[in-house]
Amino acid sequence: MTQPRSPKPSIKFVDEYCAIYQNLFPEVRSFESFRDIHLGMISEIKRKSLPEIGKVVGLENHQSLHHFLTESPWSVESLKKRRLELILRVLNERTLILIIDETGDKKQGHTTDYVKRQYIGNLGKIAQGIVVVTAYGVIEDMTNALTFQIYKPRERLQTGDKYKTKPEIAAELIRELQGMGFKFELVLADSLYGESDGNFISVLNQLQLNFVVAIRSNHGVWLPKGQSIRYNKWRKFNRVFSNGSQEVRYIREIIFGKRRSIRYWQVTTDTEKLPENSTWFLMTNIPDIKYSEVGNLYGLRTWVEYGLKQSKNELGWADFRLTHYSDIQKWWEIVCSTYLMVSLHSSVFQKSHSYILQIFAEHPLWDENLGWKNILNNLRLIVQPIILFNLIKPWLKVFPIPQLSTGFSYLISIMNTLHNHLFLSLWSEFFSFSSA
Numbered sequence: 504m505t506q507p508r509s510p511k512p513s514i515k516f517v518d519e520y521c522a523i524y525q526n527l528f529p530e531v532r533s534f535e536s537f538r539d540i541h542l543g544m545i546s547e548i549k550r551k552s553l554p555e556i557g558k559v560v561g562l563e564n565h566q567s568l569h570h571f572l573t574e575s576p577w578s579v580e581s582l583k584k585r586r587l588e589l590i591l592r593v594l595n596e597r598t599l600i601l602i603i604d605e606t607g608d609k610k611q612g613h614t615t616d617y618v619k620r621q622y623i624g625n626l627g628k629i630a631q632g633i634v635v636v637t638a639y640g641v642i643e644d645m646t647n648a649l650t651f652q653i654y655k656p657r658e659r660l661q662t663g664d665k666y667k668t669k670p671e672i673a674a675e676l677i678r679e680l681q682g683m684g685f686k687f688e689l690v691l692a693d694s695l696y697g698e699s700d701g702n703f704i705s706v707l708n709q710l711q712l713n714f715v716v717a718i719r720s721n722h723g724v725w726l727p728k729g730q731s732i733r734y735n736k737w738r739k740f741n742r743v744f745s746n747g748s749q750e751v752r753y754i755r756e757i758i759f760g761k762r763r764s765i766r767y768w769q770v771t772t773d774t775e776k777l778p779e780n781s782t783w784f785l786m787t788n789i790p791d792i793k794y795s796e797v798g799n800l801y802g803l804r805t806w807v808e809y810g811l812k813q814s815k816n817e818l819g820w821a822d823f824r825l826t827h828y829s830d831i832q833k834w835w836e837i838v839c840s841t842y843l844m845v846s847l848h849s850s851v852f853q854k855s856h857s858y859i860l861q862i863f864a865e866h867p868l869w870d871e872n873l874g875w876k877n878i879l880n881n882l883r884l885i886v887q888p889i890i891l892f893n894l895i896k897p898w899l900k901v902f903p904i905p906q907l908s909t910g911f912s913y914l915i916s917i918m919n920t921l922h923n924h925l926f927l928s929l930w931s932e933f934f935s936f937s938s939a
Contacts, residue, residue, distance in 0.1 A: 510535050513560065514889050515919035516882070517542050519926040520844045523589065523933055527581050536571035537837070544818045544841040546890050547883055551819025561893035572830050579833045583650065586840050589929060590640075590647055591684055593852045599640030599647070599685065601712075602804050603673045603692040605654065606812060607634040608821035616828040619656045625812065635835070636669050638676040639811055640685070641803065645851040646811050646875055648839040649685070650676050653828060670699035674706040681710060689789070690714040691804035697786055698722065713789040715801045718767070720784050730760030737774045740795035742802055754794050757784075764788055770798045814875055818842060847925060848878050860921060885921060888914045 510531050512518055521538040528534040543556030553572075557565030607623035609632045623632040634654040640647045652672045655664055667675070673696055681687070690712050696703045697716030707714050735756045742752040753774050757767040771782040785801055815821075818841050823834040846852070850873060863869065863885065870880040892911040899908060 507531050510538065512919075513538060513542050514886050514915070516848075516885070516921055516923050516926070517545075517844070519923055519930065520847070523926065523930045524582060524585055524840070526934070527585060528577050529575065532567065533571055533575045533577055536568050536575070537577075540568060540571075540837050541841050541844060542886060542889075544838065545845065545879060545882055545886060547887075551822040552824060559890045559893055561896060572825065572833050573827075579829075579836050582833075582836055582840065585933070586836075586843055587649065587680075587683055587685075588933075589847075590649070590843065592929060592932065593847065593925070594642070594685075596686070597642060598688040599642050600803065601649075601677065601680070601685075601687040601690045602639055602641065602808065603636070603676070603690065603696055604639075604804075604808055604811075605634055605636045605669055605695070606815070606820075607632050615826045616661070616831070617653055617655050617659045619659055621656060633831075634669075636672040636676065637811075638673070638680060640687075643851045644874070645846055645849045646814070647846050648811070648815075648842045649680060651835060651839070652676060653832070668699070668702075670696050670703035674703050677706065677710065677712075687712055689800065690716075691801060692716045693804075694718055694784075708788070713787075715785055715787045715789070715797065715804075717801070718784045718786045722767070722784060722786070732760075733758045734769075738794050740798060743799055744802070752798050754798050756794070764790070766792070768797050770801070814842065814845075814879070817876070817879060845875060845879050845882060848882065848923065849873070849875070853923075853925060863921065885918050888918055 508531055510518070510525075517538060521534070521541055524537065525534050528537060539560040539562070540556060542560050544551055546556075546559045548555045548559055553565045553568045557568060562568070605624060607621070607625055609623055609626060609630050610618045611631060612618070615633065618631060618633045620629055620631050621634060622628070623630045623634070626632075635651050636654060637651045638649045640649050652675065654669055654672065655661075655666065657666050660666060673692070677687075677690070690707055691714070692703070694717040697718040704714075704716070735758065737753045737755045739751060739753055741749040743749050750772075752770060752772060754768055754770045757769060759767065765786060765788045768785045768787065769782065770785065771777050773781070783801065785797060787797060789796075789800075815838065818838045820835065820838050823831055825831050825834060863881070864871070866884055868880075868884060870877040888911060892915065895907075
């Protein structure tokens with residue numbers, strides 16, 4: 504019996520990470536496409552289309568990547584399960600702050616599944632587009648994309664579909680994640696979820712999850728006869744941002760009748776003018792929460808949301824040219840997997856950094872900051888030699904320059920001295936488990 508060939512190598516840390524998923528793919532070419540898309544997504548090309556990814560990973564024809572997404576018989580659910588299991592392993596019982604949000608992207612035409620005119624958050628207006636509810640976790644200022652589910656408008660439901668509101672979808676995602684073993688110290692969400700018909704908040708209460716959610720200024724609360732609304736005095740606090748900078752903000756509690764476990768707050772930058780774009784109404788269910796904690800906890804959602812959307816844009820979340828949701832879902836799942844590959848290089852998950860990484864840090868463009876985008880910048884420097892070599896290979900067929908080929912090969916071999924021992928450990932765990 505002929506043994507299947509080994510995958511062609513690309514760059515070491517990408518190969519090592521993707522190898523954790525290798526047994527989920529039916530044959531080696533599918534796995535190579537999976538790995539190539541990861542490499543293309545972290546590259547510096549602005550638009551992560553399949554033709555552009557094909558160029559930077561050295562393919563003569565990108566059709567193999569398209570076939571991988573549309574025809575190859577691999578399970579997106581198995582890939583998602585493996586990715587979430589990886590996150591659970593590296594968390595090692597640590598808790599996350601869970602942030603629920605939705606992201607929308609503009610899409611032209613009517614052929615793509617579940618596209619219609621609807622509110623697109625990225626644009627801040629109604630437009631033709633596609634919307635997905637996302638759940639992502641934060642630990643020590645490092646984000647992890649957890650799971651997502653597309654919002655299916657009533658008008659675009661397909662056979663077998665059941666209409667679900669965005670808050671209903673969000674509640675499903677939370678139950679799914681908790682069922683897998685994720686532990687959440689806090690849930691953050693915007694007013695769409697805080698003002699839902701009660702399903703979302705009731706699920707949080709059933710699951711005994713602390714939360715901070717936005718509400719509208721005209722939020723209504725039922726009061727027994729004889730009880731009234733009381734506004735406490737404004738208190739000043741320092742809003743602390745992710746980069747360590749601070750701004751003065753003001754907060755007061757709004758008490759509907761008697762104070763209960765669920766409490767209501769107003770946060771603003773100006774107590775006199777109460778500017779609409781910098782005044783927020785919040786609802787919390789956190790025992791003994793302090794005034795200053797309210798604004799800073801909800802503020803965490805704001806900067807993480809911005810950071811995550813920027814990061815998804817870096818990886819090409821909306822760059823797909825696919826029409827069927829089953830294919831789009833595969834693209835989005837690979838974006839989440841690539842996102843995790845970057846996050847796992849954070850000091851949050853790494854016990855120590857290798858000596859070779861210290862040498863790489865001598866590069867004049869090496870980014871010393873610790874955020875997700877800073878890590879991506881450094882990984883892009885490491886993959887730069889193989890990307891550039893792949894781009895000039897066609898010219899080397901026209902004008903053979905052995906010294907240039909040898910020099911690039913040597914430089915790439917130096918980049919391949921970077922090992923992520925966490926990836927190797929996870930690979931060993933999962934393949935030992937699957938063999939057993």
